[in-house]
Amino acid sequence: MTLSVTLRHAFAGFALDVAFDAPPGLTALFGRSGSGKTTIVNAVAGLLRPDHARIVADGVVLADTGARLHLPPHRRRIGYVFQEGRLFPHLTVRQNLLYGRWFAPPATGPDLSHITDLLGIGALLERRPSALSGGEKARVALGRAILSNPRLLLMDEPLASLDEARKAEILPYLERLRDETRLPILYVSHSAAEVARLANTLVLIEAGRVIRAGPAAQLLSDPATASAFGLRDAGAVLTLRIEAQEGDGLTRLAGPTGPMWLPRVDAPPGTPLRVRILAQDVMLALTRPVGVSALNILPATVRQVRIGDGPGALVQLALGDALILARITRRSAETLNLTPGLAVHAVIKAVSVAPQDIGDASGD
Amino acid sequence: MTDWLTPDEWRAFALSLRVSLVATAVSLPFGIFVAYALARWQFRGRQVLNGLVHLPLVLPPVVTGYLLLLTFGRNGWAGQFLEQWFGVVLAFRWTGAALAAGVMAFPLMVSAIRLAMEAVDPKLEAAARSLGASPVWVFVTVTLPLILPGIIAGTVLAFARAMGEFGATITFVSNIPGQTQTLPSAIHVFLQIPGGDAAAFRLVIVAIVVACSALVLSEWVSRAVARRIRGT
Numbered sequence: 001m002t003l004s005v006t007l008r009h010a011f012a013g014f015a016l017d018v019a020f021d022a023p024p025g026l027t028a029l030f031g032r033s034g035s036g037k038t039t040i041v042n043a044v045a046g047l048l049r050p051d052h053a054r055i056v057a058d059g060v061v062l063a064d065t066g067a068r069l070h071l072p073p074h075r076r077r078i079g080y081v082f083q084e085g086r087l088f089p090h091l092t093v094r095q096n097l098l099y100g101r102w103f104a105p106p107a108t109g110p111d112l113s114h115i116t117d118l119l120g121i122g123a124l125l126e127r128r129p130s131a132l133s134g135g136e137k138a139r140v141a142l143g144r145a146i147l148s149n150p151r152l153l154l155m156d157e158p159l160a161s162l163d164e165a166r167k168a169e170i171l172p173y174l175e176r177l178r179d180e181t182r183l184p185i186l187y188v189s190h191s192a193a194e195v196a197r198l199a200n201t202l203v204l205i206e207a208g209r210v211i212r213a214g215p216a217a218q219l220l221s222d223p224a225t226a227s228a229f230g231l232r233d234a235g236a237v238l239t240l241r242i243e244a245q246e247g248d249g250l251t252r253l254a255g256p257t258g259p260m261w262l263p264r265v266d267a268p269p270g271t272p273l274r275v276r277i278l279a280q281d282v283m284l285a286l287t288r289p290v291g292v293s294a295l296n297i298l299p300a301t302v303r304q305v306r307i308g309d310g311p312g313a314l315v316q317l318a319l320g321d322a323l324i325l326a327r328i329t330r331r332s333a334e335t336l337n338l339t340p341g342l343a344v345h346a347v348i349k350a351v352s353v354a355p356q357d358i359g360d361a362s363g364d
Numbered sequence: 365m366t367d368w369l370t371p372d373e374w375r376a377f378a379l380s381l382r383v384s385l386v387a388t389a390v391s392l393p394f395g396i397f398v399a400y401a402l403a404r405w406q407f408r409g410r411q412v413l414n415g416l417v418h419l420p421l422v423l424p425p426v427v428t429g430y431l432l433l434l435t436f437g438r439n440g441w442a443g444q445f446l447e448q449w450f451g452v453v454l455a456f457r458w459t460g461a462a463l464a465a466g467v468m469a470f471p472l473m474v475s476a477i478r479l480a481m482e483a484v485d486p487k488l489e490a491a492a493r494s495l496g497a498s499p500v501w502v503f504v505t506v507t508l509p510l511i512l513p514g515i516i517a518g519t520v521l522a523f524a525r526a527m528g529e530f531g532a533t534i535t536f537v538s539n540i541p542g543q544t545q546t547l548p549s550a551i552h553v554f555l556q557i558p559g560g561d562a563a564a565f566r567l568v569i570v571a572i573v574v575a576c577s578a579l580v581l582s583e584w585v586s587r588a589v590a591r592r593i594r595g596t
Contacts, residue, residue, distance in 0.1 A: 045494050046493075047490050047493070047494070072493075072498075073490070073493040073494055074493045074494075074495075074496050074497055074498050074499075074501075075496075076494075077496070078494060079494070079495075080491065080494035082487070082491060084487070086485075086487055086488055086490075086491040088488060088491075088492070088506060089510070089593060089594060090506075090509045090510055090592070090593040099492070099495050099497075099505075100495035100496050102496075102497070102501075102505070103495065103496030103497055103498075103501065104496060128594070130594055144495065145494075145495075148495045148496055
C-alpha cells in the first residue's frame with residue numbers, strides 16, 4: 001500500500017509544485033505554516049481540485065488531470081482527521097464513530113470494539129461531543145476516520161489544538177495506530193518533536209516545494225536538513241532496546257556502542273524505544289571523560305562537520321550503524337580539530353531526554 | 365368554540381387554518397431549497413433571486429395580489445397553463461388564497477432557514493464527504509438536522525404570517541364567504557357593517573390566540589431541538 005502524489009496548483013501569489021511517495025507507515029509532511037501542507041492533504045482527500053494532479057493510492061487512481069479524472073471525496077475512501085476534530089455535534093460518539101459505516105460496503109473494516117479499545121474510548125460511546133475533553137475529541141476523531149475503512153489516513157495537525165498534557169495522552173495512540181493498521185498515514189505537522197517521535201518517512205516542504213524526502217531517521221540525522229527543523233529542535237532518533245530496570249529509578253538500554261541510561265521508562269525489558277536525542281544535548285570529548293556526572297558516554301566517530309553561518313557547528317556522529325547530531329560552537333570544532341573519521345566520545349546527560357521524546361518503536 | 369363563534373365566523377377561521385397550513389407545507393421544500401442555494405451556492409443571478417424572494421416584503425400587498433392575478437388569473441399565462449394541463453384553477457378559489465399567503469410568507473421562511481444554514485460550519489460537511497457521504501447524504505444527515513431549529517422557526521413564522529394575510533388575498537381571490545373569505549377578510553367585512561363590532565372582536569381574539577400560541581410553541585420546540593442537537 002503506497003500513496004504516490006504529483007501535484008501542481010497556483011493560488012494568487014503562491015504556487016504549489018510537489019511530488020513524493022508515501023510508503024506504508026507514517027509519512028510526515030513537515031514545513032512552516034503556509035508552506036502548502038494542508039493544500040496537499042486537501043487535494044489528496046479531493047476537497048480541492050488542483051490545476052494538475054496525479055494521485056494514486058494503493059494502485060487506485062484518485063485523480064489524474066491528464067485523463068480528466070477526479071474522484072469525488074466520498075468515493076476516495078480516505079480517512080481524514082482534521083485539526084479541529086470536526087465531530088458531528090448532533091450525533092453521539094457511537095454514531096460519530098459509525099458514520100462512515102453508513103456508506104461503506106457492509107461488514108468491512110475494523111471492529112468498533114477493537115478500535116474503541118485501541119483508543120480507550122469505550123466508556124464514551126453514549127456521550128455527545130460537547131461533553132468530551134479535547135483529548136477525548138481527538139481520539140474519537142481518529143477512531144471515526146479509521147472505522148470508515150479507508151485506504152489511507154490523512155492527519156492535518158491533529159494535535160495542534162491540544163496542550164502538552166493532552167498531546168502526551170494522544171501520542172501513544174497514534175503510535176499504536178501507525179503500528180497496527182499498516183495503512184499509509186500522511187501526517188501534516190510543523191512540530192519537529194512530533195515528527196521525530198512518529199514519522200517513518202519525512203517529506204520537507206518549503207514554500208510549496210519538496211526540499212528533501214526520505215526515511216525519517218536519515219533526514220533527522222543529516223546536518224544539511226537540520227536547519228529546516230530549527231537549530232534548537234534539531235535532533236536525531238535512536239532505536240534502543242530496554243535491557244533492565246535498575247533499582248535507583250533508571251532504565252538501562254542497549255545502545256549502539258554500549259549501554260545507555262535514561263530516567264525510568266515504564267515498559268518491560270526487550271521493548272524497543274525510539275529516543276530523540278537533541279543535537280544541543282550532545283557534548284563531545286576527545287578522550288573518555290572521567291569524573292563527570294553525565295551517565296551516557298558513548299564511543300563515536302565523526303562523520304561530517306558542518307560549520308554554520310553563525311557561531312555554531314553541527315557534527316554528525318556514527319555510533320555503530322546509528323547516526324546522531326551534536327550541536328557545538330565553531331570554536332570548539334576548531335579547538336578539537338574535528339575532522340571526519342576522528343574517534344570521539346559523545347556525552348549525553350540521562351535527564352536531558354524528555355519523556356515525550358521517548359516513543360514506542362515496536363513497529364519499526 | 366363552535367358555540368362561541370357563529371357558523372360564518374367558524375368557516376372563516378377554518379378556511380384560514382386550511383389556507384395557512386397548505387401554504388406553509390407546500391412552500392417548505394422550496395423554502396429550504398432557496399435558502400440552501402442562497403447560503404451555499406455562488407451563481408449568476410444570486411442577487412436577483414434574493415431580491416425576488418424578498419419582494420413581497422416591500423411591495424404593497426395589493427400590488428403582489430394584482431401581479432398574482434395577472435399571472436395566475438384565468439387569462440394569465442401561468443393560470444392558463446395550470447388549467448389546461450392540470451385542471452387547476454387558482455383565481456377566486458381557496459387554493460389561490462393559499463398561493464397568495466405562501467408568496468407573502470415566503471421571505472420570512474427563507475430568511476429564518478438561511479440564517480440557520482449559514483451557522484452550519486461547511487467544514488462539518490467536508491468531514492462527512494471524506495467519510496463517504498455523497499452531497500445528498502451530507503445534506504440529509506448533517507445539514508438538515510443542524511438547521512432543524514431554523515426550519516421550525518421559519519415554518520411557524522410563515523404560518524403566522526399566512527394566517528394574517530389580507531391585501532394580496534383580497535386582490536387575487538376576492539372575499540367570497542365560504543370560498544375565499546379568510547379570517548382577516550371576515551374581520552374586514554364585519555367592520556364595514558353596522559353592529560358587526562362584536563363578531564369582529566371575537567375573530568380578533570381568535571387571531572391573537574392563534575398567533576401567540578404559534579410563537580410560544582415555535583420558541584419552545586426550537587429550544588428543545590437545539591438542546592438535543594448540542595447534546596446538553
